[in-house]
Amino acid sequence: MSSYMQRHWNVLLARSSSSQRGKRRAYHGNLSTSTDMSPMKFEKIIGGKKDYVHVAALPCSYRGLFTTEEYGIEVGQRYAENVRNVIDKIHTQERQLAAFFAESMVSCGGQVLLPKGYLAQVYKYVRQAGGVCVADEVQTGFGRVGKHMWAFELQEDVCPDIVTIGKPMGNGHPVAAVVTTKEIARNFKGLGVSYFNTYGGNPVSMAIANAVLEVIEDEDLLTNADMVGRKLLDALQELKQRHPLIGDVRGVGFFIGVDLVKDRITKAPATEEAAYTIARMKQEGILLNAEGKYENVLKFKPPMVFNAENAESLVKKLDVILTEVENKKPCRESSTSSDSSSSDDGLVSTSSSN
Numbered sequence: 001m002s003s004y005m006q007r008h009w010n011v012l013l014a015r016s017s018s019s020q021r022g023k024r025r026a027y028h029g030n031l032s033t034s035t036d037m038s039p040m041k042f043e044k045i046i047g048g049k050k051d052y053v054h055v056a057a058l059p060c061s062y063r064g065l066f067t068t069e070e071y072g073i074e075v076g077q078r079y080a081e082n083v084r085n086v087i088d089k090i091h092t093q094e095r096q097l098a099a100f101f102a103e104s105m106v107s108c109g110g111q112v113l114l115p116k117g118y119l120a121q122v123y124k125y126v127r128q129a130g131g132v133c134v135a136d137e138v139q140t141g142f143g144r145v146g147k148h149m150w151a152f153e154l155q156e157d158v159c160p161d162i163v164t165i166g167k168p169m170g171n172g173h174p175v176a177a178v179v180t181t182k183e184i185a186r187n188f189k190g191l192g193v194s195y196f197n198t199y200g201g202n203p204v205s206m207a208i209a210n211a212v213l214e215v216i217e218d219e220d221l222l223t224n225a226d227m228v229g230r231k232l233l234d235a236l237q238e239l240k241q242r243h244p245l246i247g248d249v250r251g252v253g254f255f256i257g258v259d260l261v262k263d264r265i266t267k268a269p270a271t272e273e274a275a276y277t278i279a280r281m282k283q284e285g286i287l288l289n290a291e292g293k294y295e296n297v298l299k300f301k302p303p304m305v306f307n308a309e310n311a312e313s314l315v316k317k318l319d320v321i322l323t324e325v326e327n328k329k330p331c332r333e334s335s336t337s338s339d340s341s342s343s344d345d346g347l348v349s350t351s352s353s354n
Helices: 003-016 068-092 118-128 182-190 203-218 221-242 271-283 308-328
Strands: 020-023 053-056 099-103 132-136 162-165 177-180 246-252 255-260 289-291 297-300
Touching: 053 068, 068 118, 099 118, 118 132, 203 221, 221 246, 221 255, 221 308, 255 271, 271 289, 271 297, 271 308
Parallel strands: 020 053, 020 099, 099 132, 132 162
Antiparallel strands: 162 177, 246 255, 255 297, 289 297
């Protein structure tokens, strides 16, 4: 089953257990059902957000609605309360909550790590409202975080009701899966509308998926992601001390984001500089991408076999190119910007541009 079809099945499972909600800047796939839940997609489509979809604030502790600078260790609780406010609004519309969909770490939204305690509190609110909790691990699963097989395990006392996995499951081969509870599976079966996929569970895909798991275990790739990821993070943090263009370095394992800014005080996104950096890194044989609302966050999600020598080479080349960018100053100045887009709890966006 492809990851897009598998995400579609997640929606059917959630509906069988009834309105849906996800996070601002989220991305969950290309089919109509998954696009409906992906703000980075439906915000660009005529008709926009469906009335049964409700969006929470992106829980970014650096440039979001609530920041660590202002709220410290309470930032996770603040974002969780935002979700509770969205749920309350759903109820005022005489609707019921079906599910909470969220990546365990937000990739396309800007390589965002969820603040401590966020998921545990959100899952509590969702379940109290009768909803199920869905963890999208398509981009973050299979050991990328280093310490654990799944990114949701980074959050304490958290166990999703549905987990969606794909992409790395086949190392390029189109295979994906859904993991859920027996209760939800029975409820889905009780609908009388079975899920069928001609290619689902075919022996070729299963052999490939099993081979991937064997390599992850035999070559101890989780430990590699943890150890090399730490070295890469430390090296990028050191670059931050020397390059004012770097506003924030965040991540864990092989999931890292470098937030480029024109000014560290205003956090104005350095979008053009990010594009230039990516183009130059490509010329040096290193492929990067930009994520986030302003496409100013350099995304580091290397293959699981990425080693210390690779990391050292990457950082050296990035150091040279960032110096080049800062000396050229190719872009005009811009005003304060944040990722604190409005959410469905009625809070107003603080994003600005003059």
